[in-house]
Structures are given as structure tokens and as C-alpha cells.
Amino acid sequence: MNYNQPLELTGLVSNLHEFFRDNLSPFWATLVEGALVLLALLTLYAVIALALIYIERKITAFFQSRLGPNRLGKYGVIQSIADMIKILIKEIIHIKEVDKFLFYAAPFFVIVSSMLTFGAIPFGQGLQAVDFNIGIVYVLATSSIGIIGVLLAGWSSNNKYSMLGAMRSGAQFISYELSAGFALMTVVVLSGTMQLSEIVESQRYAWNIFNGHILALIAFIIYLISGHAETNRGPFDLPEAEGELTAGYHTEYSGLQFGFFYLAEYLNMFIIASIATTVFLGGWMPIQIKGWDAFNQIMWYIPSYVWFFGKAGFLVFLSLWVRWTFPRMRIDLLLNLEWKYLLPINLINIIVMVVMVLMGWTLSDWFPALFGN
Amino acid sequence: MNPFIKYISGIFTALKALIGGLRVTWRELWRKKVTMQYPENRETLVISDRWRSELHMPHDENNEHACTACGICMNNCPNGTIKVTSNMEETEDGKKKRVLDKYVWDYGTCTFCNLCVITCPSDAIQFNNDFEGAMYDRSKLIRQLNKPGSKLREKEKVEKPAAPAKEAAKPTEAPAKKEEKKEIAPEAKKADEKSSDKENK
Amino acid sequence: MKDLILNIVPDAVIEEKEKLTVTVEPKQLHPLVKALYSNKELPFDYLISLIGMDWGDKLGVIYLLSSSKDMSREIAIITATEDRENPLLYSITDMYEAAHLNEREVYALLGIRFINNPDMRKFLLAEDWNGYPLRKDYNDDPKLNPITIANKEIVDIAPFIKEDEKGNLVEGTTDIFEEDDYVINIGPQHPSTHGVMHFRTALNGEVIKKIDVHSGYIHRGIEKMAESMTYPQILHLTDRLDYLSASNNRHALCMCVEKAAGIEVPERAQYIRVIMDELNRISSHLLAWAAHCNDLGGTTAFIYGVREREHVLDIFDKTCGGRLIVNYNVIGGVMNDIYPDFQKDVKAFIPYMREKLVEYDNFFTHNPITLNRMINVGNLSYEDAVSYAVTGPAGRGSGWSCDVRIHKPYSLYDKVKFKEIIRTEGDSYARYLNRLDEIEQALQIIEQLVDNIPEGEFKAKTKPIIRLPEGQFYQSVEAGKGEFAVFIESKGDKSPYRIKFRSPSFAAVSAMPIISEGELLTDFIGIGGSMDYVIPDIDR
Incomplete structure (x- = not known):
């Protein structure tokens, strides 16, 4: 069924593509297109990070019965841009007796890892830079490069606080990567594919979280928890734990280098929300009900990228809500939670999911008329 | 209890408590915020009338104050924040009289303990509510409180005992200040006697 | 005997x-x-x-x-x-x-x-x-002890x-730490030491092996300063000891001087003083709660605690003219009579605070993370609490009935009814709960008094210059953090020959090494929050 999609960007993208194919040799066309995609992604990256910083500050303030930034521009919207300019022109302090090469390389690991992951996310219909057939594995792999940056930062800073932060970070990241991976694998079992675009496509009439009902819901919650932990944000912010380690692994960083860590932290939060959206909540796919064409048409009038950012935004809000409500975990509690609760539940969950898919107990198997693709 | 049931029930009690916490912040999200927007709310800002900010010496319309330069405040100040300098002048009837020359108060070292105000026998100084004391220059913190050309309020006040005069002034004052004065009155008399004793010596 | x-x-x-x-x-x-x-x-x-x-x-x-x-x-x-x-x-x-x-x-x-x-x-x-x-x-x-900006190495050798x-x-020396200890400085500039406190901490992984307490970075020599001040002048320094229990501290010194000089305090002043003390206790415990939560990583809780404390400070502000350093008690009574709105404000505050205490419970007290981070953490046994002289909510958390208001009642405390909150667990959670319960008890004390403030003078007449007779005088009060005591040795002058303040925070800090040993570094910060020490109280 083809619906009218007036605000979709697919037309623009394919027009541009044809324009370059017609006017340039294939080599140059690919190069220019690549450059444009890179530029678009970098811009989006920066804009999302700035928006998230502003949103977090505002929502945090509301949770804490404050007003948040409200001096710069209407409701303080320019605040994070001003902060960005400040951080760009700030002096980078050169510290004696650090391992210079590793110290300067560390922020790049962090930011490159989050950028690589960012590139693979389907933001909307046709708005995906790379669509691997092993998309989920790729996302898991690239997002875990970041930990190298954190470990390097802690090690090379020649600071005892940073060192402790990095060590905590290592233990935490390796543990929670497992849960996150298994939670995603549960969905791979359900959808039968690892390609992100196909996973989205398969959720046309039934989001995975509904299709796999209880089991998918458990996987979703586990993914949110472990994803939240992977981004090093409260209550899992032990690596920085400002109360005890001052700023943890990035204590010694200043200026733009600190900015990289800061940006990556916010982007990682968004990336986790995006992956959860894509995998569990139907990605950019609007809400559709089989047979209700008029309703579906109205839903399609809202462009797919709005759906995507709306769903991801909701998950980001959840993460903020949790972060600003709970106190910080302790390292042993954190590992307890992972190894004694999340991982065993996850393992059982994935086995039961396999059985469920084989036995045809999913929603789309039970009610193909309503939820079948 | 069966460890497995304990494990499962542990998860649910934990979840329940966590949701309880989330509910508190959720409700807070929609409540009125407590932040005061300071420079904007200058008009509506209420500062308690007893608030101690800057020491000042009230002058009346004739540029007269009540300070007799007795120096009690200076002696009572724990940090040497107040410096009173006085001249001896001869009045028409030949008596020697102490006249205030400079009353200097240092905002920077004042701890706002109020001892100078409550011990002043003539109620010549008060703390006001002007709390915006930020300064670019430290030298501006040192202030002369008596205005140039001002002099001691003459009148019968000097001859009359201090207390009745204050009693007359009371009804026009704010209720808060009233009580302050009541307390000062008995002490003030004694202090007056004492200071005159000193002078005699 | x-x-x-x-x-x-x-x-x-x-x-x-x-x-x-x-x-x-x-x-x-x-x-x-x-x-x-x-x-x-x-x-x-x-x-x-x-x-x-x-x-x-x-x-x-x-x-x-x-x-x-x-x-x-x-x-x-x-x-x-x-x-x-x-x-x-x-x-x-x-x-x-x-x-x-x-x-x-x-x-x-x-x-x-x-x-x-x-x-x-x-x-x-x-x-x-x-x-x-x-x-x-x-x-x-000053030439003997010049101010220097040169870096001073800390020598961990004790004679x-x-x-x-x-x-x-x-005579001999011992080394504080072993040669290959991983020593980390917590403080003097650290977000969670609640001031300029310095703990030299030897770690074994993240587990604390030994703590060496350094203090005195903001030592002001208040006891020495007081020796050259008159008694009314010294009063303004007591507010600057434990600034969270300003009223209570000042009450102690006032009572000590009144007792020595034989000044009878009017009943109205007594009532006002006790209400102020309890309000100050609430404000102190609220900030302790807030800071403790913040130490555990609950930033939002910090803001909530400070938000409620603001209401207490507003009451102080109206009556005393100060918020933190209230400067209210004077020898013989209080500085001003209560503000006309005082009773109304206090009565409005009581139900508001009760409502918020329920909210605190929902928000933080039952949170599984909180429970795991406080129960059985930082255990202080009864014997240690007594031996380290840890009083206040912390001492009572270890089962020691040490409330000065009950054992050595002063002012009106033998007339009001309230419960001494005692828990025997001795862990962080007991101390945490004790503070919240004591807020409720303080509210009850205020409730009993606020409507019954008798008419009359709010200050006794005193001589312009107060001289104490020769002798030694003591007075203890229950401040927010524990037993606060004043000792005055007088030689009959208008200023004391020697004055000494017993600070509850001093004892709390001295117990930190023993209760943190074997705990994780993270918990050390939380334990610090639960002991609730204030640095100016230590660095008198």
C-alpha cells in the first residue's frame, strides 16, 4: 500500500543522487555524495548534542524545582550554543608528566566511536548512511570502542582519581555490554534479521515490543538499563562520580578535549535511545493498523524522521528521569545487578524467545490478520 | 524463605520502591518552581525589616544626627570595624563638648553582630535593608556614615532623660523597631551615666 | 565517689x-x-x-x-x-x-x-x-610564621x-603508611569533604586500608581571639563554629555566662530560645540529609532538602535579621522580640515539613540503591561510639542514649515532651533515619511551645559590662551534631581567661578512620555524609 508522504525527504535524497550520477563520473559522484553525507551527519551530531544538553539542563531543573537556563535567548535556548563557543575557545591545559600521545588520543577514541555508531542509525525513511546486513553487530562493535578512550584517558592522566574512574569504567562497560548485546539478540531472534532497515520494516504493524510481548518487554527494560549503564550516566555514573572521584577519568582534561567527552556522553545517550527505538519501538515507522487506511494515511502525513525523534526523545526523557531520581550505585552493586540479575534473566529470556518464535507464539503468529506483515 | 522466591520478590519490592521515587520527581516536574529571578523581582522582593545589611546613621531634614561621639559602639565592636573621631568644641556658655568629626564604618570587616546598634545610648545608628553591597573597589567598602556638614541634633533631648523622648517617638515607628528600642532604653541610661563618668575623670 | x-x-x-x-x-x-x-x-x-x-x-x-x-x-x-x-x-x-x-x-x-x-x-x-x-x-x-606559597610536602612520620x-x-618515630601503600588525598579541595578537610587515604584497590585525618586548614583560633574579647563580643563567634547550629551554640555560651553571673532569664526568652534551637536543629538535619543524599549521588534530593530549609531560614530572617549567622541569643535573653508573624509562620511550617518528610521517605529512604549503600555500611559499635565520644544522631544510631536535652536538661527541655530517638544498628542507615525522626521530634517540641509563649520581657536587664566571678564554668547543649559544650575559666575579668568549645564534629571526624576501614572509597564519602561533620566546628 502506498501512502501519500508529502514531507518525506526520500525524494530530495534520490533527486540529489540522480543529479550527481548524471553530471559526474561514478567515482566523483560517490566521493561528493560521501562528503555530503559526512557533512550532514557531523552537523546533525553537533546539533543533537547541543539540543540534548539544553533539554537535559532544562528538564533536570524542572525535576529539581528550579528553572534551568533562562537568561540567554527566550527560555535560554541559546545557552548551549554559548557554552559550545566557550568550550571551543578555552585554553587546553598541558599537563606535565602525562603520557602525551595517549592523553591526546583518548578523546578521539570516544568521539570516533560514537560517530561511527551514529552513522548507522536509520533516522527516517531512506535516511540511513550505511545499512549493513549485520547492522546490529556493527552497532555493538563500534559503540564499544569508546571504552578504550575512557581507559586511556584514565591511565594516561597520571592522576589517581582518573585511574580509579577508568578501572571502574572498564569493569562496568564490559559487564553491561553483555546484557545489551543479549537483549538485542533476543530481538534478532524475533525479527530474524540483523539489518536495521529490515528490522524497522518488519515492525510495520506490530512493534517488536508488542510482537514479542512479555519477553520483548523484559528485553527492552534490560536494554534500557544496560544501555543507560554503558553511557556512564547516573545512577551508573561511577567512572566520573563527581562526589568521590571529582570528575573521574576526565579530571585532567580541559577545553575542547573535555568537550569531546562531554559531547560523546550526550550523543551516546541519544544513540542508545535510537537503537532501542529502532529495535523495539518500530524505528521511524509511524503507528499503523492493518486495514485502517485512512488512519494510516494520517499517520504517514507525519514524516518518518519526526516519528523517529519523537520515540527516541521519549526514551531520552526516561533516561533523564531515572538519572535525576536515583542515587549512585556502588561498584559491587553494579556488578551484582548485572551478573546476578540482568544476565541470568537475559539468558533465560533469549532461550524462551527462541522457543516462542519456533512455536509461533508471537502476536503476529497469533493474529496474522491484525499484526502480520 | 525459599531463596528463589526471595530473589523474585526482591526484584519486585525494589521495583516498587524505585517507582515510588520516580513518582516524587514526576510530581515535582509539574509543580511551581521555587527559583526567584533576582534582578527582575527587585520590585516585589520582600526583605525582612530587621535584616542587617549596611550600618547607617539616620539624618533628619536639617542634616542632623543623634551621635554624641561617645565611642561606645567603637569599644563594643569585636573587629574594630567602627572608627569614631571627635573634636572638642567650646559651646557659647563656655562648656567643653565633644562633637563628632568622622564616623567611619568598614563594610568589609563587619560581621553584622548588631552589638553597636543595641549598645548605642542615643540610637544614632541602625542597620538598613540595602543588601546589594557588591563593589568593584575595596576602598568603597570603608564609609563615612555622618554626612558632610551634619551636626548633632540639638533640642532639649540632651537635658531630658533619653527614655521619655524615645517613648514619644514610638507610635510612629514600625512595630519591629519598637521592641528594639524598649530593650535599649534601660541600658542606654546606664551607658550614658558611664560615659559621662569617664568624661569626668 | x-x-x-x-x-x-x-x-x-x-x-x-x-x-x-x-x-x-x-x-x-x-x-x-x-x-x-x-x-x-x-x-x-x-x-x-x-x-x-x-x-x-x-x-x-x-x-x-x-x-x-x-x-x-x-x-x-x-x-x-x-x-x-x-x-x-x-x-x-x-x-x-x-x-x-x-x-x-x-x-x-x-x-x-x-x-x-x-x-x-x-x-x-x-x-x-x-x-x-x-x-x-x-x-x-607574623615574622615568626610568615605566609608562604611554597609547596609543603606532607611528611607521614609521627614522632x-x-x-x-x-x-x-x-623518643622515636613511626610511619603512618607502609612503603608501598597507594595513598590518595581526599581533600583539602574535594567536593565531598563538606569543607576544607583532608583525609590521607591508603587504598587497597578501592577498599580503604587506613585513613589519616589532617585538619586545621581554616583554623581561626577562635578560642585565642575570645581571650581578648568581652563576653557579648565572644557571642558573635559561636555562630561561626558550627554554622548549622548557630542558635544552639550561642545558647550554650549565653547559659554558661548567665549561670556564672547569676542572671535570671525571663520565661518568654526561654520559650523563644528553645523554639529557635529546635528550628535550627531542623535546618541542620535537613542540610545533613540533603548533603548525605548528595554524597550518595542523589543530586535532586540535595535541592529538595535545601528547598525546605529555606522556609526555616525565612523564619529566622524575619525575627533575627540573619539567615545562617542568626545572632539572636544575647546574655540575658534574646536580641529582639519575636516578629509579629513568627507564630503564624512556624505553624504554617509544621504541616508543610511533615508532608515533605513523607515525600523524602518515598523518594529516598526506601530506594533499594540507598538501602544497599547504607545498611551495614560504616558500622560504629556502641563501645566505639562512647570511646570516640561520638554524640548526637550518630551516637544515638549506635544505641547510646546521649541526648543532653534528656540527661542534662537545660532551659525548658525538662518541661516539653519528646522522644529520644535511639537505634542500635550503628550503620549509616540508622544515623540517616535518626535525623529524619529527630526532625519530627523537633516539630513536636515546637508544637508544644509555639502557642504558649508567655507574655513578658524577652531579655533580662544586664549590666553594661559583664564580669564573671572567678571560677570554672561549664555548660552543655544538644546541638544539631551532638553535645556542644562551653568551658569558661574566669579570673573575674570582663573577658575569659580561657574558653574552650567542645565540638561534636571533632569527635565525628576522629571516628571516621575506624568506621571507614575496609569499606569502599565510594562508601567512605557516604559515611562522611552520615556522620555529618562541619569543618569550622573542628577548626575552631
Whole structure:
């Protein structure tokens, strides 16, 4: 069924593509297109990070019965841009007796890892830079490069606080990567594919979280928890734990280098929300009900990228809500939670999911008329 | 209890408590915020009338104050924040009289303990509510409180005992200040006697 | 009691002053204290205060002892040495853990060294400070102790002087840390030390192996300053000790002076004082709660606690003219009468606070992370609480009934009804809950008083210059953090010969090393929050 999609960007993208194919040799066309995609992604990256910083500050303030930034521009919207300019022109302090090469390389690991992951996310219909057939594995792999940056930062800073932060970070990241991976694998079992675009496509009439009902819901919650932990944000912010380690692994960083860590932290939060959206909540796919064409048409009038950012935004809000409500975990509690609760539940969950898919107990198997693709 | 049931029930009690916490912040999200927007709310800002900010010496319309330069405040100040300098002048009837020359108060070292105000026998100084004391220059913190050309309020006040005069002034004052004065009155008399004793010596 | 003392030390001079005062020779001190300490019926196991004194011809110490079983029984033991060049007294650290830091403080400020104290470094002052400030012949020439910006290495070597079996004095040194300890500095600039506190912490992984407390970065010498001030002037310094219990501290000094000078405080003033004390206790506990939550990583809770505290400060603001440093109590009463709105404001605050206490419970108290991070963490046993003299909500969390308001009632506290909150677990959670419950008790006390403030004077008439008769005067109050005591030795002047404040935070910090040992670094911060110490109270 083809619906009218007036605000979709697919037309623009394919027009541009044809324009370059017609006017340039294939080599140059690919190069220019690549450059444009890179530029678009970098811009989006920066804009999302700035928006998230502003949103977090505002929502945090509301949770804490404050007003948040409200001096710069209407409701303080320019605040994070001003902060960005400040951080760009700030002096980078050169510290004696650090391992210079590793110290300067560390922020790049962090930011490159989050950028690589960012590139693979389907933001909307046709708005995906790379669509691997092993998309989920790729996302898991690239997002875990970041930990190298954190470990390097802690090690090379020649600071005892940073060192402790990095060590905590290592233990935490390796543990929670497992849960996150298994939670995603549960969905791979359900959808039968690892390609992100196909996973989205398969959720046309039934989001995975509904299709796999209880089991998918458990996987979703586990993914949110472990994803939240992977981004090093409260209550899992032990690596920085400002109360005890001052700023943890990035204590010694200043200026733009600190900015990289800061940006990556916010982007990682968004990336986790995006992956959860894509995998569990139907990605950019609007809400559709089989047979209700008029309703579906109205839903399609809202462009797919709005759906995507709306769903991801909701998950980001959840993460903020949790972060600003709970106190910080302790390292042993954190590992307890992972190894004694999340991982065993996850393992059982994935086995039961396999059985469920084989036995045809999913929603789309039970009610193909309503939820079948 | 069966460890497995304990494990499962542990998860649910934990979840329940966590949701309880989330509910508190959720409700807070929609409540009125407590932040005061300071420079904007200058008009509506209420500062308690007893608030101690800057020491000042009230002058009346004739540029007269009540300070007799007795120096009690200076002696009572724990940090040497107040410096009173006085001249001896001869009045028409030949008596020697102490006249205030400079009353200097240092905002920077004042701890706002109020001892100078409550011990002043003539109620010549008060703390006001002007709390915006930020300064670019430290030298501006040192202030002369008596205005140039001002002099001691003459009148019968000097001859009359201090207390009745204050009693007359009371009804026009704010209720808060009233009580302050009541307390000062008995002490003030004694202090007056004492200071005159000193002078005699 | 006298018989017991005379049994041990036949030539002790016993006087019945405000407290039973015993004067003994330095040699006899240790056996006497030991006998009192191990007295079966009433063990004097609580060292309230250890007051270093300079009497001009003699340097000495006043030990103020009490019993954990019955805090109203107190005894003062005085000992002194004539040797000003190398004064030596015997340490009582083998019985009272609280004596460790106190004796080090006396060494720094008066130069008295204690035999058998294993660690005789200066506390509160730098190791290379010239002169002993609390001695009467102290030379305060700035040239002797110039201000320097040079980096000073911390030397972790402690000198000691001890008596061997033959009775010879041996001097030596010990190392605080082992050679390959991983030592990390928590403070003096650290977000969670609640001020300029410095803990040298040896870690084993993330587990704390040993803590060495350094303090004195903001030591202001209030006790020395007070020796040249009149009593009304000293009052403004008490607010600056534990600034969260400003009213309570000031109340203690006022009562001490009133008692000594025989000033009768009007009943109206008593009522106002007690209400103010309890309001201040609420504000102190609220901030303690908020800071504790913040130390555990709950930033939002911090804002909530401070939000409620603001209401208390608004009440102070209207009546006292100050918010933190309220400057309200004066000798003989209070500075101003209550503000006309006072009763209305207080009555509006009580239900508001109760509602918020329920919210705090939902928000933080039952949170599984909170429970895991507080239950069975930072255990302080009853014996340790007494030995380290940890009073207040922390001491009561270890099962020690140590509320001064009950055991040594002052002002109106024998007339109001309230419950002493005691928990026996001794962990962070007990201390945490104690504070929240004490807020409720304080609200109940205020409820009983606020409507019944009698008419009358709010301040007794006092002489313009207050002179205390010759003698030694003591007064304890229950401040927000524990027993706060004032000791005044007067020679009949308008300023004290010696004034000493017993600060509850001092004891709380001295107990930090033992309760944090074997805990994780993360929990060390949380334990610090649960002990709720305020640095200016330590660095008097």
C-alpha cells in the first residue's frame, strides 16, 4: 500500500543522487555524495548534542524545582550554543608528566566511536548512511570502542582519581555490554534479521515490543538499563562520580578535549535511545493498523524522521528521569545487578524467545490478520 | 524463605520502591518552581525589616544626627570595624563638648553582630535593608556614615532623660523597631551615666 | 565517689565546685583515670572534653569525664606540670580513643606532649608552626610564621614519646603508611569533604586500608581571639563554629555566662530560645540529609532538602535579621522580640515539613540503591561510639542514649515532651533515619511551645559590662551534631581567661578512620555524609 508522504525527504535524497550520477563520473559522484553525507551527519551530531544538553539542563531543573537556563535567548535556548563557543575557545591545559600521545588520543577514541555508531542509525525513511546486513553487530562493535578512550584517558592522566574512574569504567562497560548485546539478540531472534532497515520494516504493524510481548518487554527494560549503564550516566555514573572521584577519568582534561567527552556522553545517550527505538519501538515507522487506511494515511502525513525523534526523545526523557531520581550505585552493586540479575534473566529470556518464535507464539503468529506483515 | 522466591520478590519490592521515587520527581516536574529571578523581582522582593545589611546613621531634614561621639559602639565592636573621631568644641556658655568629626564604618570587616546598634545610648545608628553591597573597589567598602556638614541634633533631648523622648517617638515607628528600642532604653541610661563618668575623670 | 578517688590517690585535692573537681599530680593521673574508667558501677568512659590550660606558672590539662550510662554524672580532673620548656603529661589514649586527636590539639596549641600517645604530631596547626598559640606568652609576630606559597610536602612520620618497662622515656618515630601503600588525598579541595578537610587515604584497590585525618586548614583560633574579647563580643563567634547550629551554640555560651553571673532569664526568652534551637536543629538535619543524599549521588534530593530549609531560614530572617549567622541569643535573653508573624509562620511550617518528610521517605529512604549503600555500611559499635565520644544522631544510631536535652536538661527541655530517638544498628542507615525522626521530634517540641509563649520581657536587664566571678564554668547543649559544650575559666575579668568549645564534629571526624576501614572509597564519602561533620566546628 502506498501512502501519500508529502514531507518525506526520500525524494530530495534520490533527486540529489540522480543529479550527481548524471553530471559526474561514478567515482566523483560517490566521493561528493560521501562528503555530503559526512557533512550532514557531523552537523546533525553537533546539533543533537547541543539540543540534548539544553533539554537535559532544562528538564533536570524542572525535576529539581528550579528553572534551568533562562537568561540567554527566550527560555535560554541559546545557552548551549554559548557554552559550545566557550568550550571551543578555552585554553587546553598541558599537563606535565602525562603520557602525551595517549592523553591526546583518548578523546578521539570516544568521539570516533560514537560517530561511527551514529552513522548507522536509520533516522527516517531512506535516511540511513550505511545499512549493513549485520547492522546490529556493527552497532555493538563500534559503540564499544569508546571504552578504550575512557581507559586511556584514565591511565594516561597520571592522576589517581582518573585511574580509579577508568578501572571502574572498564569493569562496568564490559559487564553491561553483555546484557545489551543479549537483549538485542533476543530481538534478532524475533525479527530474524540483523539489518536495521529490515528490522524497522518488519515492525510495520506490530512493534517488536508488542510482537514479542512479555519477553520483548523484559528485553527492552534490560536494554534500557544496560544501555543507560554503558553511557556512564547516573545512577551508573561511577567512572566520573563527581562526589568521590571529582570528575573521574576526565579530571585532567580541559577545553575542547573535555568537550569531546562531554559531547560523546550526550550523543551516546541519544544513540542508545535510537537503537532501542529502532529495535523495539518500530524505528521511524509511524503507528499503523492493518486495514485502517485512512488512519494510516494520517499517520504517514507525519514524516518518518519526526516519528523517529519523537520515540527516541521519549526514551531520552526516561533516561533523564531515572538519572535525576536515583542515587549512585556502588561498584559491587553494579556488578551484582548485572551478573546476578540482568544476565541470568537475559539468558533465560533469549532461550524462551527462541522457543516462542519456533512455536509461533508471537502476536503476529497469533493474529496474522491484525499484526502480520 | 525459599531463596528463589526471595530473589523474585526482591526484584519486585525494589521495583516498587524505585517507582515510588520516580513518582516524587514526576510530581515535582509539574509543580511551581521555587527559583526567584533576582534582578527582575527587585520590585516585589520582600526583605525582612530587621535584616542587617549596611550600618547607617539616620539624618533628619536639617542634616542632623543623634551621635554624641561617645565611642561606645567603637569599644563594643569585636573587629574594630567602627572608627569614631571627635573634636572638642567650646559651646557659647563656655562648656567643653565633644562633637563628632568622622564616623567611619568598614563594610568589609563587619560581621553584622548588631552589638553597636543595641549598645548605642542615643540610637544614632541602625542597620538598613540595602543588601546589594557588591563593589568593584575595596576602598568603597570603608564609609563615612555622618554626612558632610551634619551636626548633632540639638533640642532639649540632651537635658531630658533619653527614655521619655524615645517613648514619644514610638507610635510612629514600625512595630519591629519598637521592641528594639524598649530593650535599649534601660541600658542606654546606664551607658550614658558611664560615659559621662569617664568624661569626668 | 570521693572514697574511690582517695583510695587510688590519697593526696588528691577534691573540691565540690560546679562539678566535682579533682586535682592530682601528673604521675597519678593515669591510675586515677584508669580506676574511674574501669569502675564497675558507673564507668567514666566518656571523655567529654580535654582542655589544655596555661595557668601562667603551670601548664596543664582539665579532663572532663562522664559516664555513658548516666551522662549527668560528670567529673573534672586537673593535672599540671611546672616545666614550660618540655612539658610532659601522661596520655590516656589507651582508654579513650577520643583522646588521640584532642591530645594532638593540646600539643599544637600549648606544646604539652603526652607520654605513650603513639602519634604526637600537631593537629590543627602545621608541623613547622613556631610557638604555641594558647600559651599566655605566645609571640604572635607574623615574622615568626610568615605566609608562604611554597609547596609543603606532607611528611607521614609521627614522632612519639613513650615509657619503657624500666620507666625511662624513649623518643622515636613511626610511619603512618607502609612503603608501598597507594595513598590518595581526599581533600583539602574535594567536593565531598563538606569543607576544607583532608583525609590521607591508603587504598587497597578501592577498599580503604587506613585513613589519616589532617585538619586545621581554616583554623581561626577562635578560642585565642575570645581571650581578648568581652563576653557579648565572644557571642558573635559561636555562630561561626558550627554554622548549622548557630542558635544552639550561642545558647550554650549565653547559659554558661548567665549561670556564672547569676542572671535570671525571663520565661518568654526561654520559650523563644528553645523554639529557635529546635528550628535550627531542623535546618541542620535537613542540610545533613540533603548533603548525605548528595554524597550518595542523589543530586535532586540535595535541592529538595535545601528547598525546605529555606522556609526555616525565612523564619529566622524575619525575627533575627540573619539567615545562617542568626545572632539572636544575647546574655540575658534574646536580641529582639519575636516578629509579629513568627507564630503564624512556624505553624504554617509544621504541616508543610511533615508532608515533605513523607515525600523524602518515598523518594529516598526506601530506594533499594540507598538501602544497599547504607545498611551495614560504616558500622560504629556502641563501645566505639562512647570511646570516640561520638554524640548526637550518630551516637544515638549506635544505641547510646546521649541526648543532653534528656540527661542534662537545660532551659525548658525538662518541661516539653519528646522522644529520644535511639537505634542500635550503628550503620549509616540508622544515623540517616535518626535525623529524619529527630526532625519530627523537633516539630513536636515546637508544637508544644509555639502557642504558649508567655507574655513578658524577652531579655533580662544586664549590666553594661559583664564580669564573671572567678571560677570554672561549664555548660552543655544538644546541638544539631551532638553535645556542644562551653568551658569558661574566669579570673573575674570582663573577658575569659580561657574558653574552650567542645565540638561534636571533632569527635565525628576522629571516628571516621575506624568506621571507614575496609569499606569502599565510594562508601567512605557516604559515611562522611552520615556522620555529618562541619569543618569550622573542628577548626575552631
